[in-house]
Amino acid sequence: MIRLKALTKSYGDVTALDRLDLEVRPGELFAFLGPNGAGKSTTIRILNGITRLDSGEAFIGGVDITREPLRAKRLCGMVAQHNSLDGELTVAENLEIHGRLFGMGRKERKESAEEHLRYVEMEDRSGALAKTLSGGLRRRLMIARALVHRPRLLFLDEPTVGLDPAIRKRIWSLIKSINKEGVTVFLTTHYIEEAEFLADRVAFMNKGRLVESGAPQDVMDGLGRWAVDSFGDGGMATRFFAKRSDAADYILTLEGSGSVRRVNLEDAFLSLTGRRVS
């Protein structure tokens, strides 16, 4: 669905993307992980035609985004990291404008808008001004808007940032169901648990480079299944073990305190880059 070859983007002296190669398969729920400034949003912005690439190639559904940008855009929906709704327009008007931007006919627009408002459980809010909605409802409306023209690929740029845990889980379930209906989802996040819960495959970005990719469990299995965090004079240290019993034995040898937990993607990222994602 997405194929990137040596994608490069710089802002002045800062290299945001450094010869990025990446492939996302149709129907996948793909999570792009990395700390702020790793190049995740830049990748999404390039793929959506908001930012220009410096060099390299990018294809969406086999369409070259630099040669046929309008055709490539028709295949994509995007939910930006920040609120990009027209606050002074109603919920229905926001969807109406979006449908028109994508060249949909009147009947198709109306039916799709109603269907997607039902999908995000907002059918009773169609007359409300977008600026009167809560943060969670705005995010759901942005997702509905991105789906109105029935894209094959949905980009979600930090879809749950700033939302409380209950609303975050509701958005997760929405993302899962969108993906189950056959839409390829490309998600960026710096919430580790979000990627672990949602993604079929993850990719780690660090300083504009891809450092690792694979199924979440495979990426974590490279370290072991269990981690022991210990606290001593040198600060906090983490060691990994394949078996829980080995981890428990190790704790008994510690002079300071320690605790056992499951290995997570944060551990994998930290071991690869020396940096934390979140």
Add this chain to the structure above:
Amino acid sequence: MIAPLLAVYLREMLLMKHRLKRQILSMSVSPFLYMTAFGYALGRAVSVGERGYLEFLVPGLIAMASMTQAFSIAAEINSARFYIHAIEEFQAAPVSPLSFVLGETLAGLTRAFMAMAVVALLGLAFGVRLHYGPWLAVAAFLNAFAFSSLAVALAMVLKTHADQALLSNFIITPMAFLGGTFFPLDALPVWAQKILAFLPLSHASKAIRADAFGEPASPAPFLILAVCAALFFLLAIATVKRARD
């Protein structure tokens, strides 16, 4: 091309619909004050040629309204870029720069014609009866088209929301005061007239005033306005193309 163009236009119109009363009131304030202060009060003692000053002023205010309201689309684009990020919604949609510029320019034209109607009605209320013929409409259209396009072009190159004030201070205010709205440019020295001939509003005021007074239309102002409109429109397309970071 047509559907996205209409989407861009419709968005602006829906925004205007939600604040229509405020918008019309705001379009009325400046012309009302100018007509009261310069026309009704001060203008009683002043005449321009054989006409009273208020009669001279109203066509100038029509030209000025067509400029300021068409140009006000810059503030909407600015807000869409820096506050609500709606521009990214357009950039991520299959909307060509041509469709975007045409949609915004049409919105500027609509605002301009609404504002001109407000000025004409206010003029009537002040007892000024003018000839509102087709050449006045053509001149106003060209002027509004030029300034809408210029608004799009400049709004897309601003770096911050605060820069919006610069556009008013350096373009609109000088143009409004020196573009033949408040005094006849013929009364100025020749060197000053030559400089002010570079302002599109000078030509709009001239053409609109001539038609409003029932005088024959001279082709030169129309030609100059059409050239400005075409240049600014091309500039707008170029800046929209370059706006991707």
